[in-house]
Amino acid sequence: xxxxxxxxxxxxxxxxxxxxxxxxxxxxxxxxxxxxxxxxxxxxxxxxxxxxxxxxxxxxxxxxxxxxxxxxxxxxxxxxxxxxxxxxxxxxxxxxxxxxxxxxxxxxxxxxxxxxxxxxxxxxxxxxxxxxxxxxxxxxxxxxxxxxxxxxxxxxxxxxxxxxxxxxxxxxxxxxxxxxxxxxxxxxxxxxxxxxxxxxxxxxxxxxxxxxxxxxxxxxxxxxxxxxxxxxxxxxxxxxxxxxxxxxxxxxxxxxxxxxxxxxxxxxxxxxxxxxxxxxxxxxxxxxxxxxxxxxxxxxxxxxxxxxxxxxxxxxxxxxxxxxxxxxxxxxxxxxxxxxxxxxxxxxxxxxxxxxxxxxxxxxxxxxxxxxxxxxxxxxxxxxxxxxxxxxxxxxxxxxxxxxxxxxxxxxxxxxxxxxxxxxxxxxxxxxxxxxxxxxxx
Amino acid sequence: xxxxxxxxxxxxxxxxxxxxxxxxxxxxxxxxxxxxxxxxxxxxxxxxxxxxxxxxxxxxxxxxxxxxxxxxxxxxxxxxxxxxxxxxxxxxxxxxxxxxxxxxxxxxxxxxxxxxxxxxxxxxxxxxxxxxxxxxxxxxxxxxxxxxxxxxxxxxxxxxxxxxxxxxxxxxxxxxxxxxxxxxxxxxxxxxxxxxxxxxxxxxxxxxxxxxxxxxxxxxxxxxxxxxxxxxxxxxxxxxxxxxxxxxxxxxxxxxxxxxx
Ligand SMILES: Nc1ncnc2c1ncn2[C@@H]1O[C@H](COP(=O)(O)OP(=O)(O)O)[C@@H](O)[C@H]1O
Ligand SMILES: [Mg+2]
Numbered sequence: 001x002x003x004x005x006x007x008x009x010x011x012x013x014x015x016x017x018x019x020x021x022x023x024x025x026x027x028x029x030x031x032x033x034x035x036x037x038x039x040x041x042x043x044x045x046x047x048x049x050x051x052x053x054x055x056x057x058x059x060x061x062x063x064x065x066x067x068x069x070x071x072x073x074x075x076x077x078x079x080x081x082x083x084x085x086x087x088x089x090x091x092x093x094x095x096x097x098x099x100x101x102x103x104x105x106x107x108x109x110x111x112x113x114x115x116x117x118x119x120x121x122x123x124x125x126x127x128x129x130x131x132x133x134x135x136x137x138x139x140x141x142x143x144x145x146x147x148x149x150x151x152x153x154x155x156x157x158x159x160x161x162x163x164x165x166x167x168x169x170x171x172x173x174x175x176x177x178x179x180x181x182x183x184x185x186x187x188x189x190x191x192x193x194x195x196x197x198x199x200x201x202x203x204x205x206x207x208x209x210x211x212x213x214x215x216x217x218x219x220x221x222x223x224x225x226x227x228x229x230x231x232x233x234x235x236x237x238x239x240x241x242x243x244x245x246x247x248x249x250x251x252x253x254x255x256x257x258x259x260x261x262x263x264x265x266x267x268x269x270x271x272x273x274x275x276x277x278x279x280x281x282x283x284x285x286x287x288x289x290x291x292x293x294x295x296x297x298x299x300x301x302x303x304x305x306x307x308x309x310x311x312x313x314x315x316x317x318x319x320x321x322x323x324x325x326x327x328x329x330x331x332x333x334x335x336x337x338x339x340x341x342x343x344x345x346x347x348x349x350x351x352x353x354x355x356x357x358x359x360x361x362x363x364x365x366x367x368x369x370x371x372x373x374x375x376x377x378x379x380x381x382x383x384x385x386x387x388x389x390x391x392x393x394x395x396x397x398x399x400x401x402x403x404x405x406x407x408x409x410x411x412x413x414x415x416x417x418x419x420x421x422x423x424x425x426x427x428x429x430x431x432x433x434x435x436x437x438x439x440x441x442x
Numbered sequence: 443x444x445x446x447x448x449x450x451x452x453x454x455x456x457x458x459x460x461x462x463x464x465x466x467x468x469x470x471x472x473x474x475x476x477x478x479x480x481x482x483x484x485x486x487x488x489x490x491x492x493x494x495x496x497x498x499x500x501x502x503x504x505x506x507x508x509x510x511x512x513x514x515x516x517x518x519x520x521x522x523x524x525x526x527x528x529x530x531x532x533x534x535x536x537x538x539x540x541x542x543x544x545x546x547x548x549x550x551x552x553x554x555x556x557x558x559x560x561x562x563x564x565x566x567x568x569x570x571x572x573x574x575x576x577x578x579x580x581x582x583x584x585x586x587x588x589x590x591x592x593x594x595x596x597x598x599x600x601x602x603x604x605x606x607x608x609x610x611x612x613x614x615x616x617x618x619x620x621x622x623x624x625x626x627x628x629x630x631x632x633x634x635x636x637x638x639x640x641x642x643x644x645x646x647x648x649x650x651x652x653x654x655x656x657x658x659x660x661x662x663x664x665x666x667x668x669x670x671x672x673x674x675x676x677x678x679x680x681x682x683x684x685x686x687x688x689x690x691x692x693x694x695x696x697x698x699x700x701x702x703x
Contacts, residue, residue: 003542003545007539007543011531011539015530240528244522245525245528247495247524248540251493251515252544423490423524425524
């Protein structure tokens with residue numbers, strides 16, 4: 001390789017890893033990542049169905065059953081031992097509930113007169129909500145729910161609906177001469193235990209939970225590192241411009257080498273950061289930790305394909321966005337000026353990151369497939385698809401080829417903007433001016 | 443005499459504005475060449491085109507008979523008008539880096555820098571970050587960065603602008619030293635006085651066009667009858683020389699980093 005390019009890469013690398021920003025991001029990113037995971041877990045634990053709920057039971061068949069059903073000890077605790085291990089893990093822990101039901105004495109005729117007071121109670125938050133169960137509820141299966149908002153309290157509504165469903169089922173069995181206790185005993189839920197349709201299963205299907213978490217973490221890493229290193233590149237370009245060393249540099253090396261050196265140097269900074277994280281993670285024995293959490297059997301290993309896809313798509317995505325950031329920064333003098341233009345690729349990236357669920361749930365759906373070919377989003381989406389359900393190899397190939405083409409085009413474009421842009425001091429150029437540079441720089 | 447630099451029919455426009463128009467210019471080897479002209483004349487644009495930093499719209503530019511290439515870049519020392527250094531880098535790292543991108547390995551560069559670091563009193567500062575140095579010190583480092591690869595041709599764009607007086611003298615001395623070694627020097631300035639004292643040949647640019655070109659003597663002869671002569675002046679010591687003398691007589695040595703802190 002060109003020794004001057006090496007000198008540029010070396011300088012960039014050594015300078016960057018001496019900065020505070022590097023070490024801060026090294027420790028901040030995993031903290032944010034872990035923080036988000038813990039927050040999710042913590043939040044799901046605080047999901048409680050609670051509140052005082054008035055019941056107008058015009059059918060006269062459900063209220064007592066509802067209260068009994070609610071106060072009944074959960075049977076899961078007694079039955080758990082008998083269940084096979086796998087289903088045990090998959091079963092959601094019973095939701096904490098703190099509801100209070102009370103009966104509102106009313107008839108069909110008196111109800112309209114009562115509503116004003118009930119609505120008042122709801123609005124003043126004396127009670128959370130009231131439900132009206134009409135005479136035909138056992139036929140039509142609809143209960144009226146009155147609360148401050150029709151949007152909020154999803155969990156609460158769902159919980160009440162479940163309770164009512166069970167009570168109503170028992171009542172309907174009674175009507176048909178069946179003992180509800182039989183229902184209580186016979187009722188069961190079948191869990192799905194997913195396996196791959198292969199003679200010999202791969203490691204990944206055995207540790208689905210763990211692998212899913214790994215894919216998520218890697219997905220997040222690609223996403224956040226493109227952002228962070230893109231910002232590094234932008235700041236580096238502006239720094240060389242602002243301290244006016246750039247013209248000295250381009251009298252010694254080709255502008256394109258200067259740009260490339262910066263991108264590669266910061267790429268190595270990124271790899272260093274990953275190495276630090278790797279060491280940290282093995283220190284904290286993340287896999288063992290995951291195993292203890294009951295997500296997997298034994299100490300699982302990350303499948304090779306996931307790692308390979310991560311490395312490939314991280315690098316390709318990084319190069320594409322790095323060139324983009326270099327091009328966007330070059331014409332400007334301050335980060336604020338450049339920021340408006342950085343918004344565009346940043347928005348695309350953010351948008352791509354929000355579609356992870358499509359790729360995860362339907363890896364071969366139209367949205368996921370399209371986005372896994374589009375170069376600005378494919379580093380994230382193709383990685384996700386590969387790690388969930390490897391698509392046909394030709395699709396991976398096409399995605400990589402398109403990315404390489406996009407990188408080549410972006411580097412070409414960025415090189416031209418960079419070449420002229422780095423010598424532009426003072427005035428902020430307009431978009432037509434930037435296009436003129438692209439045409440003129442030969 | 444072989445040309446160190448030659449431009450023929452060089453034109454550069456920025457949009458509708460013409461910065462350099464059909465410029466013909468020859469810089470012979472071994473001479474000191476002054477590119478003169480007021481601000482906006484097109485000096486910087488011309489120099490950037492010689493360095494291949496800006497592409498001309500038309501015309502051809504040759505340096506030592508070649509088009510600009512990487513090998514040629516290593517034989518030129520260039521001090522741009524817009525200049526500066528990495529603020530957070532140590533002085534020594536900075537200089538070695540500048541040498542490296544000119545194709546000089548670190549050992550050679552270090553050996554070459556030694557005497558200069560001493561004569562410029564920079565030695566005690568080499569492990570400091572550049573931003574910790576005074577402006578004058580930084581100017582010295584910048585100049586060292588320009589010559590660390592021992593170039594055959596020096597191209598300096600407004601080398602004296604913004605320099606403190608001691609450094610003006612220092613650089614003038616360096617330039618006459620280079621001239622003695624047979625190196626070619628091109629510098630631009632809008633201060634005629636510097637040109638008159640230092641240059642063998644000059645070219646005058648004005649609003650993108652070359653108005654005059656020749657040796658200082660030729661040009662003076664050409665205009666002898668048309669330009670009023672200055673009144674005869676009593677010879678008196680130059681301020682610059684007085685400054686040097688005053689420093690010498692003070693018996694003080696250059697400040698050390700500890701003193702400057
Ligand atoms: N990149 C540029 N875009 C537009 N105009 C420019 C650019 N560079 C220089 N100019 C214009 O070209 C003219 C000549 O500039 P320059 O070569 O810097 O003059 P000098 O160095 O003699 O002061 C000036 O009017 C300047 O504004
Ligand atoms: Mg100028």
